[in-house]
Amino acid sequence: MTTTTTAHRRNTQLSDTACRAAKPADKPYNLPDQRGLYLRVMPTGGKLWRWNYRYHDKQKTMTFGIYPDVPLALARERHDAARKLLAADHDPMAERKATKAARAAAAENSFERVARQWFDHWKPSKSPAHAGYVIRRLEADAFPLIGKLPVSEIPASAFRDVAKRIESRGALDVAKRVLETCGQVMRYSVAHDLAPRNTAADIKPADILPARSKTNYARVDTKELPALLRAIDRYNGRIRTRLAMQLMALTFVRTGELIGARWDEFDLDAARWTLPADRMKMRTPHIVPLSRQALAVLADVRQLTGDSPLLFCNDRDHRRPMSNNAILAALDAMGYKGRMTGHGFRGVASTLLHEQGWPHEHIELQLAHQPRNAVSAAYNHALYLPQRAAMMDAWGDFLDGQRADNVVQLARVA
Structure with a gap:
């Protein structure tokens, strides 16, 4: 003893x-x-x-x-851990070497590295425009958060956090698409023995993201935009209604703001439309920079209005605006009933502009979403105006490309 x-x-x-x-x-x-x-x-x-x-x-x-x-x-x-391995008839040094090798392999197979491998495998069958959207979404929204994590170790909660962060800035569709793309990357990882399972598949968009109202604000998917633009151009109803839809697509203002537009709100030489506070939902002024495409539509509208102060006047009384349902009725007649509304142009524009990397604050200001108090109203309505003008010019060119079924990038200006 x-x-x-x-x-x-x-x-x-x-x-x-x-x-x-x-x-x-x-x-x-x-x-x-x-x-x-x-x-x-x-x-x-x-x-x-x-x-x-x-x-x-x-x-x-x-x-x-x-x-x-x-x-x-x-x-x-x-030392204790090594002794336990030896007691189980494992060589502790060999086990440590294998663990280091596995960690090195996991670091090599980071989400960003594997995602770029997947992208190179996936993109040949896609249009350059669509492929560009996808990789830019990953670079902007996924890689900063999970790019360095090994695909074999990413929990489902990490993908949830990515989607929720995007949704928090109002880009609901972008959040859903990024989550879907992350799932594709993880499926690729499993198929190539880089991860044991697809943890992104544990989350469905409906589990973590709010549902979009389809009753009041129905809108087509962005993939359907080219067909919609061509259908508007071919619309054989009232010319004034066709022009109203074209201008709405280019400016994505609210329906009431469009049909109530007055010629004295426009400075065509400065390519600017200034809506007064009493016509805005937020009750503050709003500026819409006008692209060359919007100016061309306005030139056609001018030929129809005669001496009316309104751009889109009622056929029976030129002192009154067209019916609030005129655009909706036209979309229904074109085959888009329950699938598209005048308000839907705002959602489509928001989604595509976010996907193309335009700053969220510029998009929100152009949509007149930003809450403003009386003190800041006079300042905020003109905030980022040069950048917003560049964005609206790019948007007009993009719609031209979509209408012609050409690849036109919504190039962001630094």
């Missing part, structure tokens, strides 16, 4: 104080700790944690780091 107690004391006598106090000598020497762990003190002053063990009749020495970077408690923890 006495011999055992003495040995126990000898095996547990090492402390942080003793480790710190150990001085180098002419030759290396060991300070033993419990169960075979020891601190090797080198002539140069270095102190190394070591453990000698035998595996399949071979003598081996395992290191656990340098003191004081690895303190005594951590060295004991690593």
Whole structure:
């Protein structure tokens, strides 16, 4: 009993104080700790944690780091883990090497790296415009949050956080699409043995994102926009209604704001439409920069209005605006009943402009969504006006390309 107690004391006598106090000598020497762990003190002053063990009749020495970077408690923890592996007939050093290799492989297979591999595999069958949308969405919204995480270790909650962050800025459709694209990347990861499972599939958009109202604000998918624009151009009803739909697509103002438009609100030389506060939902002024396409539509409208102060006057009384349902009735007659409304042009524009990387604050100001108080109203309505003008010019060119079924990028101006 006495011999055992003495040995126990000898095996547990090492402390942080003793480790710190150990001085180098002419030759290396060991300070033993419990169960075979020891601190090797080198002539140069270095102190190394070591453990000698035998595996399949071979003598081996395992290191656990340098003191004081690895303190005594951590060295004991690593030593205990190695002893458990040895007791289970595993070589601790071989297991550590395999673990390091696995971690290195996981780091190599980060979400961004695998996503770009997937993109190169996926894009050849897609149009350049669509492929560009997808990679820009990942670069803007996914890579900053999860790009460095190994695909084998990304939890479902990470994809949730990506989608919720996008949704928080009002880009609901973008959030859904990014979540869908992340799922495609993860399926690619599973197919190529880079991840054990597709954790993005654990989340459905409906689980975390609010539903869009389809009753009041029905709108076509962005893929249907080219067909819709061509249908508007071919509309054989009233010319004034066709022009109203064309101008709404180019300016994405609210229906009431459009049909109540007056010529004295327009400065065609400055390519600007200024809506007064009493005609705005937010009760503050609103400026709409006019693209060359919008100016061309206005020139056609001018030929129809005669002496009416209104752009879109009622056929029976030129002192009154056209019916609030005129645009909706025209869309219904074109085959878009229940699928598109005048308000829907705003949602389509918001989605595509966000996808193309235009700043959220510029888009929100152009949609007149920004809440404004009386003090800031006079300032905010003209905020970012040069940038918004560039955005509206790009939007007009984009719609021309969509109408002609050509690839036109909504190029963002820095």
